[in-house]
Amino acid sequence: LDPRAKWHDGKPITTDDVIWSFQVLKANSPMYSRYFENVTDAVAVSDREVEFHFDQKGNRELPKILGDLVVLPKHWWEGTDATGKKRDITRPTQDPPLGSAAYKIASFKPGSEIIWQRVPDYWAAKLPVKIGRENFDRQRFSYFLDDNAAWQAFTKGGLHDIRPENSSRRWNTAYNFPAVQAGDVIKQEFKTASPEPMQAFMLNTRRPLFGDRLVRAALTYPLDFEAMNRTLFFGSNTRTSSYFQGTELASSGLPQGKELEILEPYRDKLPPEVFTQEFKLPVYDSPQAERKYLKTAVDLFAKAGWVIKGGKMVNAKTGEPFKFEILGWNDTDQVLSSPYIANLRKIGVDATLRLIDQTQYINRLNNFDFDVTISQLGQSDSPGNEQRDFWSSKSADTPGSRNYAGIKNPVVDALVDRVIFATDRDDLVAATHALDRVLLWNYYVVPQHHRSVVWMAYWNKFGIPEKQPTYSGVDQNSWWIDADKEKALAAKYKSGN
Template sequence: MFKTIFQGFKQGLYIGSITGVLLCLSQVSFAGVYGLALGTQAKYASGKQSFAYVNPQAPKGGMLRLGVQGDFDTLNPFLLKGSKLAGAEAFGDSLLLDTLMTESWDEPFAMYGLLAQDIALAQDGLSVTFTLNPKARFSNGDAVLAQDVVASFKTLTTDEAASPFYRFYYADVKDVVAVSERAVRFDFAKKNAELHLILGQFPIFSHKSYPDGLGKAATVLPIGSGPYLLERFEYNRLVQYQRRSDYWADALPIRQGFWNFDQVRFRYYRDPTTYLEALKAAQFDVSYENSAKNWARSYNNPSLYERGFVKKEFAHSNNAGLQAYVMNTRRAPLDDRTLRQALALSFDFETINQQMFYGLYTRSYSYFSNSELAATGMISDGERQVLKPLQDKLRPEVLTQAVPMPAVVSPVLGVRPNLLLARTLLLQGGYRYQNGQLLDKQGKPIVLEFLTNAKTFERVSAKWQRDLAKLGITLRLRLVDSAIYQKRVQSFDYDIITHNYGQSQSPGNEQAEMHSCAAAQTPSSRNRAGTCNEAIDALLKRFEHFETRQELVDVSRALDRVLRHEYYVVPQWYSDQWRMVYWDKFEQAQPLPLYYDPISWPLKTWWSKSAP
């Protein structure tokens, strides 16, 4: 039934299934390994070493205090509605919840066994079986069993109160079955190259957690097997966790050097200014600074550094994805590509970067910025092979012209040449002017609304607003509170918003929720632009199956190229440095990982200097 003892499965892929050992996808045959990776040998495949970017001898102890901007009104991390408490993330590693496998930050996509100690992929590629570690225990003392995995999966993919993310991400799972007490099998509707890996990211909680469903459990935490327990909380003010002395996975190599603080506290601040002043007053310890203005101007008090304040940039190699103004194509006039292209031409990043961001940012240019997955220049041979079957569904320029890049504003002439080009495009597209206003083909003035819940984006967008006015376009800036913003975004009730297309180093099923026709019609999905394109839908299916890393690169570049030719977004900016500010209480291991985020990194891998 299953290929075991390292028999080859497809060209370039090998699997193994022996007790206590996890499979690895590789291009060479091998004996017992512990990891699983796509298209290459897993770096920590021996199962005997900790990750290189942690200190396995890091002392345990002390408290990490973190600040959070916002609030929370529910303890249930899986609900679609409500603001969630920090530290109980609903996907991937969290303080409360373990997953079947855990990811390495040193490889594009490699997974290592956590709750699962063994995995077996069916010979036909249509199912995978995980065998659970007999040592795995929930915080209530119960063993982690197959029935818990089944209950977790079915709850999050079928309960209407849950986020739709799970339904999209795991849409190709046809069924999940408890084969035995500690073995669970996932059956697939069709072959999918990464599905058995991303199932390893699924959060597992006890089947006792939500007997009456998620909708009636807004104040109920899941019973998890993670390293921490919720110690106390105050709605909208404070969440504090206590490290478990009986955490079952402490001795695993992949957990050595992680979760080093005895207590983790999150304190909430509604106002960004209050948050900033609280950090400088040492009310919490660590922050990632995403404001260029704050980085340049808000930490210039010498007394801060005399008292042990640290301001430092850390390099990373992460796929930066795309932060952008997203135009909602579900509604007119933004369903017109010509207008969207004109809007993109009119954005003056260079001036904003120098005058407001102190030159600290780089222009986003791709849905996979800062990555080998980004399309560049003319179409490559690999991309052409991917797109050839779809050429009748593509715009001709996708195959014949260079991929669109964000318009550059001249330091001498300013944005005026770009505005003139935008005006020409609009006139050619059937728009006309009357009394200084741009009118569509029906004679209706072009009036748009930019919706935001951040004053920073209101200030930045004012420059774009003035430049659009020169094109006869009215852009209204609408600042609302977080609750209203969340509700309107989830119901797609907006013209333009700022959205971040976060990307991994190995894109896959999540692309469907960002760009598919099905997601465009599903409230709360991440398809903010309302993208619905026959060629794009066909491309998204290619992420379900690929043989090599190069094939994934070609498919990603092809998708990126097609999306950019449609002008769904106005790209904004990114940084290839994490800007961290913190009090000098901690140690960090060297070398830095290649791929990491500034939130999880201190939480998971730093340790206290004062710990015994």
């Protein structure tokens, strides 16, 4: 621990805080409990050092994860609130929690806004990693329940100054309002070199409907990415074909060398295609492609015991219709789902979309209460313990995990451990190739797309370093307010710009 480290109330951060935080998070956080699966305990070896004990050797990433441990103020959480009631870290609170970072909560209105105020005597302000960052004295975050309302607020200025843009349609057609034309709102692309997330329709295999790999494979073929990219995304997206897209960790070709050695012991438990075919998603590159791929889907359904009768895909034995719901919460989910649903209906599959409010959506997602949903799974250049949260059999039954597909596969479990306990970089790359390939050939998701740039629009009141981090594309915490630009905007628009 840095001897200068202190909480916002002036008390020092102690090893007792670190140990208590480890114990509380391991016991109460699904994510941390999986990350800390191989950590048995933590003990103080001096006033400034904590030693963590592991029950296994070779988990090379775990020490780094422990270095990222969120440290919480034990004295504050074990104290009482303004009413004299003892605080409970397992329950929600409207007490602004005590922190130790560059900002603290100045005020908030539940469901409306929260204001962060920079801490004038922040203990880490002069550390090399902090120089040039966290330059705003005050940040206000306003909550909008409707994306169109947020968009309108941005176009007017004064309330919404920086807007990351995800909509291809809006980026290409809507940034023509007067402030853009006058150069007072800037559109800018920031390129990224980081791994691309797996954005996909997540098929919940906890539902018997998606238990058959052939059925899941069949559901992959009706997605016409090329038409969607052309008609909806202005050609700006690229199809995602790996869980580790954009890195050397993505599998390709056929398994060979060390990857083949890793997969060989599981040959009889894996789809034969893992060893004989390169994984490829359908490409709708001609007018004939739709007929070809929809027929492939129908053939796969037939092998799984489903046939078309009266225009409906039904179970050949029971007559049960193949019907499922895609759960979403915003307009983007509708854009992504509608073309897919239309193609599914061409082969008799009755798919529908249900949009619910975000709070309800999060609760249902955490409890895996959905048939299919759209989500993203991000990766790093060094995968490790988080893979348990994504794919392990244990996480499939743990509410709040990111194993949305409900994967319970002993081979996947073994490969996850193989990634976590990789001996060196070459071993890690080979193990990740193997994991990627097995996940792909089991068709747990219907992959969508990615975009290797960050779209950002902002009112022209900021100073921005020329070099932005390629791993994230943009670092807003390195920006600052240009006082002259801000003054000019305020005078021109008579607002809070």
